[in-house]
Amino acid sequence: MSKKRSLFGAFTLVAVILCSAARSAELRTTSGERTIYRTAVLDRSDGVAEGALVSHNELLGGELVATLCPSCGVAGCDRACISLTNWYANAEYLLWWRRGMDTPPLVTTSPPGTAQAAAGVLPGATVLFGGDRFGDEARPGGRLTLGKWLDDYQTCGVEGRFWMLGSSLVNFSANSTDFPILARPFRDPNTLTNQATLLAFPGFTGPGNAAVTSESDVLGGDAYYRWLVMDTGSTRFDFLAGYQFARIDEVLNINSFSTAISVPTIGPGTTFTIAESFTTRNEFHGGQIGLSANYENCNWRLDLLAKIAFGNMRQAVSIAGQTTIVTPGPGSTTNVQNGPLAGGNVGRFTLNEFVVAPELGAKFRYSVHECLDLTAGYSFIYWSDVAQPGDQIDPLLNDPPSAFVFNSDSYWVHGVNFGAEVRF
Structure with a gap:
């Protein structure tokens, strides 16, 4: 027993x-x-x-x-x-600002009673549209992140991100009912003085109007390998290396209409319809390196990100424009010419530029569950050379056709992010 x-x-x-x-x-x-x-x-x-x-x-x-x-x-x-959770996915709501668009003054007006020779002419005229930056308001967007640790100790992994902002739309219009004097300003290439084409002026031209619209779309993404370089228990540093992509598409449309009443050498009732378009596409491809740092205190964590990308920005500019002149009467004729701002530069032009694109980010996260974090942070992305539509406008009206010259400047997006991350 x-x-x-x-x-x-x-x-x-x-x-x-x-x-x-x-x-x-x-x-x-x-x-x-x-x-x-x-x-x-x-x-x-x-x-x-x-x-x-x-x-x-x-x-x-x-x-x-x-x-x-x-x-x-x-x-x-x-x-x-x-x-036991080697995969993770993050979805974020973005509220970001972008660099707006700059143009020369495009539409002007003057007080009633202004002499015809001075109507709409700068600097005495009032600018209704153009001359300063527009389209830089905050717009919503989204960013998706998917990553996988390649070992159970989370010493190396891969990660991919894709983000997109909502379109920035600008719509402007003015007519002779609201503004009896309405004009499109320009500079005379011969005298280099400011002048204006009158769209509406009492007794000179009849009903007229002007409209300007613009649209801006920005998106990007990257994929990179990350590996642990230091871990102190509460603080971790990872080195990042991979590929980055971005695309910035923008368009600027300028339209106007005017009717001649008492214009020398032009028959009464002759109409002038002008439609011009400036479109740009900037597409970036490059390699990137960076460093991420994480500080963790129980359920709270702070993530910091610093990256820089180097690569090629493929810039494409498309310019289109025409002026349609219709003479009324039995012998009516239609004459189509280039738009005044497009001039002799109608066509499509491309250029490759070496670009540097740094990115900075900070994110706070709170763990509400062993597999779920809530996040809030800030991001900033910069490109050193981007062509925008407004920069391609030459204010010298009727300038003799010459070789098209790209005009470009830096571009950035930045803003706050709110999201959630799941691990599985």
Whole structure:
């Protein structure tokens, strides 16, 4: 009987040890001639989520034993050395600003009673549209991030991001009912003095109007490899290297209509319809390197990002414009010419430019669940050389046709981000 009791006691002791091991996770590593154990066993029946992290205090040689953090739940207060969640995805709402568009003054007016020779002519006239920056208001957008750690210790991984901003739309219109004097200003290439084409002037031209519209679209993405360079337990640094893409599409349309009443050498009722369009596309492809830093304090974490990309910006400018002149009467004729601002530069032009594109970012995150974080942060992206439609306008009206010259400047987007990240 005593022998049976001894066997039963030994079996019970072994069962207790095995059960205890099934409710914890253990990682042992030693130096020298001792055996190295690398195991992680979690009992799902205890309600431990599949995304649970096995936390540790330090990995500095000697012996390491990892257990679930008793004070903060399964997610733990310390950085995990073994993770059962190697995939992560982040969705963010963006509220970003972009560099707006600059143009010369495009539409002007003058007070009633202004002499015809001075009507709409700068600097005495009032600018209704152009002459300053527009289209730089905050616009919503979205960013998606997908990443995967390539090992259970999260020392290396891959990550990809794609983001897009909502279109920035500007619509302006003016007519002779609201502005009896309406004009399109320009500079005379012969005298280099300011002049104006009158769209509406009492007794000189009849009903007239002007309209300007613009649209700006920006999107980008990148993919990179990341690997751990330093980990102190609460602070981690990763080196990043990969590829970046961005595209900036913009268009500027300028339209006007006027009717001659008492214009020398032009028959009464002759109409002038002008339609011009300046379109740009900037497409960036390049390599990038960077550094990310993470500071973690229990459920809170601060992420910092600094990257710089180098590559080619493919710039394309398309210019279209025409003036349609219709003479009324039995012998009516239609004469189509180039638009005054488009001039002799109608066509499509391309250029490749070397561009530097840095990015800075900061993000706070709060862990509401072992597999879910809420995030809020700020991002800034800059490109050193971008062609925009307004910069391609030559205010010298009727200038003799010459070789098209690209005009470009820097461009940026920046703003705040709000989102959530899941790990699986």
